[in-house]
Amino acid sequence: MDGESVHRHYHLCIQHRAARADPIYRRTQKKEISIRKVLGASVANIVFLLNKEFMILVGIALVIASPIAFLGMRRWLQDFAYRVTLSWWIFVLAGLITLAISLLTISLRVVRAALVKPTDNLRSE
Numbered sequence: 301m302d303g304e305s306v307h308r309h310y311h312l313c314i315q316h317r318a319a320r321a322d323p324i325y326r327r328t329q330k331k332e333i334s335i336r337k338v339l340g341a342s343v344a345n346i347v348f349l350l351n352k353e354f355m356i357l358v359g360i361a362l363v364i365a366s367p368i369a370f371l372g373m374r375r376w377l378q379d380f381a382y383r384v385t386l387s388w389w390i391f392v393l394a395g396l397i398t399l400a401i402s403l404l405t406i407s408l409r410v411v412r413a414a415l416v417k418p419t420d421n422l423r424s425e
Contacts, residue, residue: 370386
């Protein structure tokens with residue numbers, strides 16, 4: 301097995317695990333949202349709370365990944381005949397775009413889940 305096939309196999313295993321865990325997470329998240337609604341939280345409060353949790357995780361991932369990406373890109377670009385300098389603002393822009401897309405995606409999913417009647421999600425309990 302060469303490195304590329306090991307890399308592909310690793311990503312397939314990760315995707316399979318994520319696909320199996322996602323429905324369980326959604327069910328748990330819907331129940332959490334419904335319980336918060338029953339206890340009197342507004343849709344805006346629920347959106348803020350869940351976005352805050354997720355943005356912290358995305359921020360930590362960006363702090364870890366940005367220096368690794370910078371060093372890897374710099375090393376890779378050194379092998380070319382024509383040199384290209386990397387600027388720090390490229391990684392900041394990529395991070396901001398990632399945060400914006402994550403914020404939009406999570407907000408839409410949370411709002412959609414928060415607008416459902418709590419009794420529909422809690423009926424199985």
